Ligand SMILES: Nc1ncnc2c1ncn2[C@@H]1O[C@H](COP(=O)(O)OP(=O)(O)O)[C@@H](O)[C@H]1O
């Protein structure tokens with residue numbers, strides 16, 4: 043299988059000017075995401091997940107290591123990536139259609155007719171047909187995240203990046219959105235890098251789960267998730283599922299014990 | 308809030324009824340005291356006398372002319388201030404270097420009470436209408452400017468990040484994020500500008516000239532024409548209430564556009 047996104051020996055330091063010290067946010071992280079794969083990264087808060095995501099998205103500079111897509115090194119944002127952020131970050135002055143078009147309009151890759159067609163297509167895919175003329179403020183948190191997802195997919199990226207997109211939702215909506223995401227993903231056929239601090243979310247969604255440890259953030263282990271697709275939410279009660287979840291949990295906990303930290307998962 | 312069907316008329320309009328009631332009551336007490344001759348007509352007046360004077364000034368006197376004069380001065384000055392404040396505010400807010408150049412100057416001007424500049428403005432523009440227009444302009448300009456600059460600087464960081472992630476250019480960010488995001492701030496500036504501009508036109512007409520509602524109040528005071536003075540005061544108060552109310556409504560409509568963080 044071809045590797046789409048390759049991260050090699052990536053290290054990220056933040057300089058704290060006031061204390062003239064540095065924080066090692068990512069330490070020598072190497073990871074490959076295959077074509078069409080759904081890869082999830084789990085780790086406790088502060089382990090560098092968002093930093094990693096922002097670097098891959100081209101929003102954060104990095105000094106050591108490389109990030110490349112299809113063998114080409116990444117510098118700055120590009121049309122080959124699209125991000126679904128934790129905060130839906132929709133423009134309140136644009137309609138839902140206007141928001142779904144936003145990424146395409148910025149990137150200027152499609153003509154007007156195509157943009158409109160794609161906007162309608164992806165709104166339908168995320169189940170929001172009928173809301174075209176609404177404004178983001180009129181939608182629930184879950185619906186806003188669907189718009190966020192439609193906006194990213196409509197831009198036709200090679201790799202879809204998602205940074206804790208469901209973290210702000212209540213647990214019922216979150217579970218529903220997880221199963222919706224799998225349906226959408228099975229149709230959109232994108233390579234996905236999904237970041238979460240919820241082990242159970244990662245195991246349910248992903249083909250492989252990469253576990254990160256904190257301070258400094260490094261990659262601890264990668265788990266293959268063997269469940270066939272399509273997956274239903276009932277899978278979360280499967281003994282095999284719970285076993286994998288528990289293994290990952292122990293890995294993170296042992297780490298935090300060593301660091302004298304409390305994990306919030 | 309939409310009224311529930313079983314809400315009584317009173318419940319639905321409680322605020323308006325109580326608020327209106329208190330005004331009616333006050334006017335009633337005032338009129339009663341006036342009729343009972345408890346109030347000196349030299350230093351104060353009564354509602355009926357003021358109303359009579361208003362009708363007289365409208366039909367026989369120059370009230371229409373005064374209103375038109377003040378209204379024109381206010382409108383011209385305010386529109387000028389709105390345009391200049393928004394345009395300069397956007398430029399100063401967007402270009403960091405321009406802001407560094409302009410900040411000390413604007414702060415100094417902003418901190419100077421505008422009344423202190425009125426004699427100077429009269430020297431420059433004479434006692435005709437253009438000195439009033441300019442006083443309104445200078446009064447309304449600063450709140451519009453300061454709020455617009457603030458709005459341009461308060462770009463929502465999440466939106467900025469999303470725009471960047473979709474490869475937006477600076478110009479695209481300017482058009483699609485910065486400008487719309489500063490609309491609620493601009494409206495706040497306009498609301499403050501309306502209030503200050505109104506003060507400006509009244510004070511300007513008091514200082515020099517022989518026309519307008521401000522002149523009417525000042526002249527009424529000097530000649531102990533207390534009724535006339537009160538007509539002017541009520542007109543100014545009413546204009547202030549109506550214009551501020553309109554500006555607030557507009558502001559509320561766009562409050563959702565405010566950045567979240
Ligand atoms: N802009 C920044 N400046 C300094 N330190 C930062 C900055 N952003 C993140 N960090 C630090 O880097 C570490 C990783 O942060 P982050 O990538 O946000 O982790 P996560 O998303 O897993 O919670 C944390 O210790 C955090 O305090």
Ligand SMILES: [Mg+2]
Nearest residue numbers: 091092093206
């Ligand atoms: Mg994070």
